[in-house]
Amino acid sequence: MKQTLRNPAVYALFIIPTLALYCLFFIYPMITSSYYAFTDWNGLDNYKFIGLKNFADVFSDPDFRSAIVNNIIFILFAVFVQVPLIIIMAILIGSVKRLQGFYKTTVFIPSILSTAVIGILWGFIYHPEIGPLNTFLRLFGIENIYWLADEKWAMPAVLFVNAWQWMGFYIVIVLASILALPKELNEAAAIDGATGFQRAIYITVPLIKPIISVIMMLSIAGAMRVVDIVLVMTKGGPVGATEVMASYLVKEAMGVNPNYGLGTAISLIIFAFALILTALYQMSFGRSEKGDVS
């Protein structure tokens, strides 16, 4: 038996069924559908091969270029605002003695709500006339802000709701890793006279770096394919102010003028972007942080 397991062919035998299923349900559909990216298929009429025209069309459309910029804003917001806030919140919740379960549940609730519910909920909160937010701001004499209808405000409004929806989920993950840290380290530092802030910066954060690296990557990947919250809140509007690549895809592929060929091309572009970004991240920050810990 030992002899058998040394034979690479045996290993191949074990993985072939899995590989076959993987190819059948993932690789094969992906390759066959990729073909449509090079056609003008609209779902109804006969289609023909048009080469790279779809890709050229997409990149020459200023609306798509602004969608890419919006995706980048989503990523930057996730990395530089969301992730630090997640860590701060997790450390704060990790250090409270009483009602920790209550805080944990409270921050987690938004991520179990369906995005459609969140869209309606925040649509009401942001309502210019009757929404609680503007009602509150009016107390200070601030004029009605058209949160979702004003190009200036729509993007921040959607970013905030997206963060509100997902931060709790990540906070719970980070919190779990904080609570799993050996208590002795923090206690020893406290005895040495380190303040809570110093302990957080010099002990907790370095120790949870691997998990931070993971949530960082998940946030980037999530920001690349964000679409549901945009569709339920603004449908990419006003005038493309909140349009992201995926919502542009939905509009082009399944909108007023369905063009599945173009849609497939856009999805390939999103896939390529996500692949490149996560690879870049892994090669730079992801690796060095893992190295630190080991």
Next chain:
Amino acid sequence: MKKVLTLVLMLVVAASTVLAACGSDNKGNNGNATNQPGNTDAPATTAPTAEPEKVEPFSVSLRHIQIGESTKFRKAILDDVVKKTEDEIPGLTFELDGLEDQVNRFTKLPAEMAAGRPPIVFDLFGGAGDALKYAAAGRLLDLTPILEELGLSDRFLNLGQFTLDGKVYGLPIGGNTEGFYYNEVLFEKYGLKEPTTWEELELAAETLKSNGITPFAMGSKGAWVPLMLVNTLIGRYAGPEAIDGFPAGTQAWNAPEVVNALTKYEEWIKKGYFTKGELGYEYADMLNDFVSGKAGMMFDGSWRSSVFKDQEQAGELTGKVGFFAMPAVPGGKGDQTFVNGNYSNGYGFSAKANENELKAIKAFIKNLYNDEMQLRGLLEDGVLPSIKLSDEAIAKVDDRISTKVMNILGASGGAFSHYDSTVPSEVYSESESQIHKLIAGKATSQEVADALQKVQETANSRPAE
């Protein structure tokens, strides 16, 4: 040697596992097909015809867009038609599937059409971007023989948007025109009368504006809402022929007369005549804006008229709303007495309907498209009939807006349709994003016109398929 033997054994085991899985699959298929192995489709289609006497219960999917309060009258008519049809055809049950209009028209139905599996009966719009496109792709049932059998062939007022190569592929439920609704209470308060000329209309708007009332309620999150007004402005400034002229190549979008229409719209935007923050409001919000008295006028279709005789929806405004067509514009081209008129929304049927479903379709058409239901639609819902009604039937109409709408149509020189039914989808799609840019001040009327002309030219230069 032993190694090879083990390897072979493992291969056999693995292969037999895989094959066993396939084998049980085949067995399953054979079990279903009994005498026709390998052809699972055949029994499904032959089974019902084999024993026609026995009543087999069957269901027919029906997609409608009558959801929500403002379409409740229309829904009641549909429910009665469904019930009557179910009573007539033994074994039939309709599976009603209510969906929001835009979701059905622009998302779900196109996807179903692409997959070749639309519902058997479904809400359908006429014109180049909808019915005619699906008909050309062979997705829609040819209704010509059914209409002949039911004696309905010559009764429809206008089947133009559903007719391809002389065959009818859909039936409009009614007709409509788009015009201005106005709040009579507010008009009286500010000493305004129903505008009959362009100057009076703009004076009314200016007066309302200066009194802190929004002149025109607008919810332009869905671009089709502002485009209704744009379309009628084009019909006025560029003439009724312009709408058909775009796809024919005889009318350029960036010709001065069309740009004039867009410029007028732009001017109204700049003057703040529309609801503030309109880009964030839906079609339904526009009605709220108008009913609550925040806005004095609203450009909408005659299909909305039933709201204003329903206390529950219109509240204090019940019966205090007037309707007028867009007045002639100074310097407008063509016949200024034409009105916007559409026979575009109705029902289509799947080309894949089987024998039973065809029976259901026939009965559904018979029960929905008849004098009684058409008159009911007119009286209860304010929807103009799509089939010719007798004078005495028409005389029963007592609703003010419906009467006014019929008078407007009667006095008009003719009707022009909405360009969304004449131009290719990509042009309409472009007009949706361009109108948002115009509203947000990110494009001028000239830029909008140039962009549309560019897409139209590309579409017109494409060889017909």
